[in-house]
Amino acid sequence: MTRDISIIGLGWLGWPLAKQLMASGYNVRGSVTSIAKQQQLLAELPEMNVHCWQADEQAALPEALLAPVMIITIPPGKLSHYFLALQSLVSQARQHGVERLIYISSTSVYGGTGCCDETTPLQPETAQAATLVQVEQCVQQAGFMCWNILRPSGLIGPGRYPGRFLSGKTLDAGGRVVNLVHQRDVIGVIMALLKQPHSGIFNLAAPDHPTRATFYQQACQLAELPLPLFSDMNDDGKMICADKVETELGYHYQIHDLLLWLQQVAAGEQ
Structure with missing residues (x-):
């Protein structure tokens, strides 16, 4: 099993992932898009190989960013021609010998309503989601020895406390x-995947699915923010089924109960 990994995009997800990988004995290199960011990360972790490079249709992939395993964490909003x-x-990764590619996509590729697992037909409802579908197809068809597509739901964690943008607003579909x-958990699943090299797609979502009304009202209440109001309790959305990582990888979600997590954050335990 290779210990050399390249991360394209040392951002909100890529940087803590890189630190976890290094702590676990992997040799990690990664990219940022500015000298200022490069200097900031190197000041925090001087032993990290951080390179300044931005993906572009005309940009040659530097040899310094090549490794047998590549993880792409760049979200669509970061590039104009994603x-x-x-x-x-x-x-380029395929041409230069990358053996395994892990691409971070999104559950927005599903669209629609009802329960969505990895076999659900894709129905992207936005241009951005349609672009993610195109990239996923590109990854699957490129010919890597092993590939994985991860579809995380809405991301929470450091600096991303839910509810702040909904505070005090009147919303529909509280159900x-x-x-x-x-x-x-996204990082945990990637760590688990690296030990089990087989191709596939995996949804990522906490097994607990409270209603929007329950979750966001509690989030705002615990943060001492004005509560959002819900004009109706319609349930016309989708539920992401993401237990494949548990059944196939043996991974157990660390943040399982979202309401409990809110309470732990408010108590300073997270």
Whole structure:
């Protein structure tokens, strides 16, 4: 099993992932898009190989960012021509000998309503989600020895406390369930995958799915913010089924109960 890993995008997810991998004995290199960010990360962890590079349809992938395993964590909003840039990146990675690619996508590729697992037909409802579907297809068709696509639900964790943008607002569909996953679990699943090299797609979502009304009102109450109001309790959304990581990888979610997690954050335990 290789210990050399490249992370394209040392951001909110990529940087703590890199630190966890290094702490676990992996050799890690990664990319940022500015000199200032590079200097900031190197000041925090001087032994990390941090390179300044931005994916683009015309940008050559530096040899310094090549490793047998590559993890792409770049979200669509970070690039103006996301699909073309990612298409070029994936193609170059394959051409230069990357053996395994892990791509972080999103459950937004499903759209629709009802329970969605990894076999659910994709129905992207936004241009951004449609672009993610294109990149996923590119990853699957590139010819890597092993590939994985992770589809996390809404991401929570350090700096991403839910409810602040909904505080005091009047909203509909309070009966929709919440689909969220903690940063710690996304990293945990990646760590588990690296020990079990087989291709596949995995949804990521905390097994607990409270309603929007219950979850966001409690989130705001615990943060001492004005509560959101819900004009109706309609449930016309989707629920992400994400137990495949448990049945196939033997992974157990660290943040299982979202309401309990809110209480732990408020108490300073998270």
